[in-house]
Amino acid sequence: MHTPDATGTLYIVSAPSGAGKSSLVKALLGQDPDIRLSVSYTTRAPRPGEVNGSHYHFVTREDFLDRLARGEFLESAEVYGNYYGTSHEWIRSMTTAGADILLEIDWQGAAQVRRLLPDSVGIFILPPSIEALKERLEGRAQDSAEVIGTRLAAARADIEHAFEYDYLVVNDRFELALDELQAIVRARRNGIQRQMHRLAPLIATLLSR
Amino acid sequence: MHTPDATGTLYIVSAPSGAGKSSLVKALLGQDPDIRLSVSYTTRAPRPGEVNGSHYHFVTREDFLDRLARGEFLESAEVYGNYYGTSHEWIRSMTTAGADILLEIDWQGAAQVRRLLPDSVGIFILPPSIEALKERLEGRAQDSAEVIGTRLAAARADIEHAFEYDYLVVNDRFELALDELQAIVRARRNGIQRQMHRLAPLIATLLSR
Numbered sequence: 001m002h003t004p005d006a007t008g009t010l011y012i013v014s015a016p017s018g019a020g021k022s023s024l025v026k027a028l029l030g031q032d033p034d035i036r037l038s039v040s041y042t043t044r045a046p047r048p049g050e051v052n053g054s055h056y057h058f059v060t061r062e063d064f065l066d067r068l069a070r071g072e073f074l075e076s077a078e079v080y081g082n083y084y085g086t087s088h089e090w091i092r093s094m095t096t097a098g099a100d101i102l103l104e105i106d107w108q109g110a111a112q113v114r115r116l117l118p119d120s121v122g123i124f125i126l127p128p129s130i131e132a133l134k135e136r137l138e139g140r141a142q143d144s145a146e147v148i149g150t151r152l153a154a155a156r157a158d159i160e161h162a163f164e165y166d167y168l169v170v171n172d173r174f175e176l177a178l179d180e181l182q183a184i185v186r187a188r189r190n191g192i193q194r195q196m197h198r199l200a201p202l203i204a205t206l207l208s209r
Numbered sequence: 210m211h212t213p214d215a216t217g218t219l220y221i222v223s224a225p226s227g228a229g230k231s232s233l234v235k236a237l238l239g240q241d242p243d244i245r246l247s248v249s250y251t252t253r254a255p256r257p258g259e260v261n262g263s264h265y266h267f268v269t270r271e272d273f274l275d276r277l278a279r280g281e282f283l284e285s286a287e288v289y290g291n292y293y294g295t296s297h298e299w300i301r302s303m304t305t306a307g308a309d310i311l312l313e314i315d316w317q318g319a320a321q322v323r324r325l326l327p328d329s330v331g332i333f334i335l336p337p338s339i340e341a342l343k344e345r346l347e348g349r350a351q352d353s354a355e356v357i358g359t360r361l362a363a364a365r366a367d368i369e370h371a372f373e374y375d376y377l378v379v380n381d382r383f384e385l386a387l388d389e390l391q392a393i394v395r396a397r398r399n400g401i402q403r404q405m406h407r408l409a410p411l412i413a414t415l416l417s418r
Contacts (some may be wrong), residue, residue: 129414163405169399186396187389190370190393192374206335
């Protein structure tokens, strides 16, 4: 059976902690209704208000392990005894239907997903300076210098992988960084791969005699 | 001698007549100071107010033919006895210095330039419907049906090459099309190729202990 080309895009967004990724992603999703977060599979119980298929795909441990054994997950992890995974099939079905999906993930997960889905677009978010990074890492709580040092080392280990991404966005002024993220998504929608599907009918009428 | 990678981008913009390309390009250049039109070489005399190096590079016929013989032009044409040409070296020097350059050119010229400069970015602008295209082609003057038919045939011959470009922009609502053009240019500025030059000092300070 012929599988139509995916016309939506998977965006993989990574950043060291302290770069402000989550706020940027939340603002992007808030202003652009045509992009949505990847919905993970999980074995943990739904919390009050969480909707199956919207916040998570809630599944039993048996179901999850079956899917894992079948290689259905692009990446997966066990956290405090619960499993979490990103379904290859779910992302394919969403992007084939034309949806843009955003996946927040660390550089290891990103590398794994990009090997399997080379058409995905990687975006890495950077802090504007070492001072800003330190300030943001310190600002989180009244932690010891040692704890902050450990965080900084972890952030640096992430930043070492920045050049593996397609785009780099510096989060200096929040609104500017948000505009840059939005421009990346908008430009991709005008890309030939998507437009040759979307505009085929228009071009056919322009060319028909 | 080491030639640094070009960090600016050459944008090649094509469209059938009647698509509104010139107005869009003018508006883009008006709002984005970091992108400028390609400056052609020409053998025609400067008109009042035209500045050498800004509107055109004005050269003698002998100089032009020398450059042509040396293969300096990405593309060239003779119009009413005057020569016009796009200098490879000028574009390389501008983009190496980090400037974005926009070249308005037909599909034949675009194909020629893209073979020589595969890193350039091609954008094709389309009218939103056959009715809009006909209306715009008719609106130009009180021409005969035959003349309009010839223009329509020429527009269709251009549109047949739309899929050779990297981006397609439909000029339905002018402001929306302008936003899409601007997003393409902005996104490219966040691309890894340019950012790895521009952000190398920042990343070095983030990583240094």
